[in-house]
Amino acid sequence: MSKLPIVxxxxxxxxxxxxxxxxxxxxxxxINVVKHIPEAKWSKTLKSWYVKNNSKNLKLxxxxxxxxxxxxxxxxxxxxxxxxDYFPVKRKRNINNIQRQFLNNFYTYLKGKRYSxxxxxxxxxxxxxxxxxxxxxxxxNLSNRDVELFIESVFLKRNYSISTQRQFISAIKQFILFxxxxxISNLALTRPKRSKKLPIVLSPQEMIGIIxxxxxxxxxxxxxxxxxxxxxxxxxxxxxxxDFNVERKQxxxxxxxxxxxxxxxxxxSFLPLLHNxxxxxKPSVYFVEGPKRRPYSASSVRKFLSKSCKASGIxxxxxxxxxxxxxxxxxxxxxxxxxxxxxxxxxxxxxxTMIYTHVARKDLLDISSPLDLAIKQFSTNEKSEQKFLLxxx
Numbered sequence: 233m234s235k236l237p238i239v240x241x242x243x244x245x246x247x248x249x250x251x252x253x254x255x256x257x258x259x260x261x262x263i264n265v266v267k268h269i270p271e272a273k274w275s276k277t278l279k280s281w282y283v284k285n286n287s288k289n290l291k292l293x294x295x296x297x298x299x300x301x302x303x304x305x306x307x308x309x310x311x312x313x314x315x316x317d318y319f320p321v322k323r324k325r326n327i328n329n330i331q332r333q334f335l336n337n338f339y340t341y342l343k344g345k346r347y348s349x350x351x352x353x354x355x356x357x358x359x360x361x362x363x364x365x366x367x368x369x370x371x372x373n374l375s376n377r378d379v380e381l382f383i384e385s386v387f388l389k390r391n392y393s394i395s396t397q398r399q400f401i402s403a404i405k406q407f408i409l410f411x412x413x414x415x416i417s418n419l420a421l422t423r424p425k426r427s428k429k430l431p432i433v434l435s436p437q438e439m440i441g442i443i444x445x446x447x448x449x450x451x452x453x454x455x456x457x458x459x460x461x462x463x464x465x466x467x468x469x470x471x472x473x474x475d476f477n478v479e480r481k482q483x484x485x486x487x488x489x490x491x492x493x494x495x496x497x498x499x500x501s502f503l504p505l506l507h508n509x510x511x512x513x514k515p516s517v518y519f520v521e522g523p524k525r526r527p528y529s530a531s532s533v534r535k536f537l538s539k540s541c542k543a544s545g546i547x548x549x550x551x552x553x554x555x556x557x558x559x560x561x562x563x564x565x566x567x568x569x570x571x572x573x574x575x576x577x578x579x580x581x582x583x584x585t586m587i588y589t590h591v592a593r594k595d596l597l598d599i600s601s602p603l604d605l606a607i608k609q610f611s612t613n614e615k616s617e618q619k620f621l622l623x624x625x
Contacts, residue, residue, distance in 0.1 A: 242307035355403035431557035441544035460499040462559035
């Protein structure tokens with residue numbers, strides 16, 4: 233039987249809506265198949281077919297391509313695993329000049345508090361959305377119920393994650409500090425509890441398999457450094473060659489999350505790969521550079537990591553941050569103390585690092601199940617004439 237072609241699913245914001253992208257190599261037979269999906273459209277901008285991102289269309293994609301192609305959904309669920317929401321593109325808002333000036337002043341206020349650009353943009357986006365939604369209400373008359381209505385109608389409709397809702401509440405708290413005349417009570421604002429999900433962790437053998445199946449030298453250097461030094465994807469993309477101190481086997485991470493500097497170690501086994509990569513690609517400023525010496529993109533890293541995982545037979549949804557989780561867990565399993573791991577990862581609070589103790593508890597995982605002990609006792613009993621097997625009838 234001939235191998236079926238692969239159709240890759242991913243997500244993107246297009247025309248102010250969340251869309252499922254249906255990607256495949258040019259194939260007239262697959263083009264004829266995708267046309268059987270009523271809402272499927274071709275985008276010249278995205279160079280891909282797309283439909284609205286909802287469960288109905290997702291089921292329709294699977295049923296339509298059932299006998300024509302294999303579905304690769306790694307990129308479709310990757311963003312959900314990372315808990316990152318992608319907000320609609322900028323547009324002209326339905327607000328008056330007074331509200332627009334207020335938002336400009338709020339943006340300047342956040343910058344003055346020295347928040348990161350990402351935080352300033354996110355908080356400004358949320359408050360702009362909030363004010364636009366209640367554009368008929370004077371800012372002085374906005375109440376906690378208006379906050380609840382916005383969450384119930386906008387957040388649920390856009391299917392934003394719990395972490396994003398927590399960010400919105402933080403934005404509202406800053407809004408109150410900036411504009412205390414509002415009727416919104418800070419004390420009455422509550423954030424939803426965080427999801428207590430354990431991180432996905434690769435085994436050392438799986439990590440080596442991923443590196444082995446990454447044939448491109450630049451890609452291999454990126455994945456190896458992410459794992460061997462426990463870097464965040466954003467830290468790697470802003471890493472400069474001047475940050476490397478090969479003699480001391482250290483990398484200086486500048487202005488990491490929370491504007492914290494720290495040092496991480498360079499693995500001895502990474503040094504030959506680093507030397508080979510620099511001689512081959514000759515980066516000028518940053519450790520990894522895209523076309524025309526521009527900064528490399530996080531989406532590119534996710535794509536080739538997904539391909540390497542698939543090539544090595546890993547079917548779980550693996551992201552660049554999974555390599556950081558694996559780094560921390562493997563250090564803990566090799567006896568490195570939590571305090572040292574906290575410093576290497578750049579965590580502000582030890583509680584953040586403590587999550588890895590739940591993943592790396594070999595002492596708990598090695599405890600035998602009462603079922604195994606009961607069967608073993610039954611089988612060794614002198615009165616037992618034959619071994620008891622669960623699989624036997």
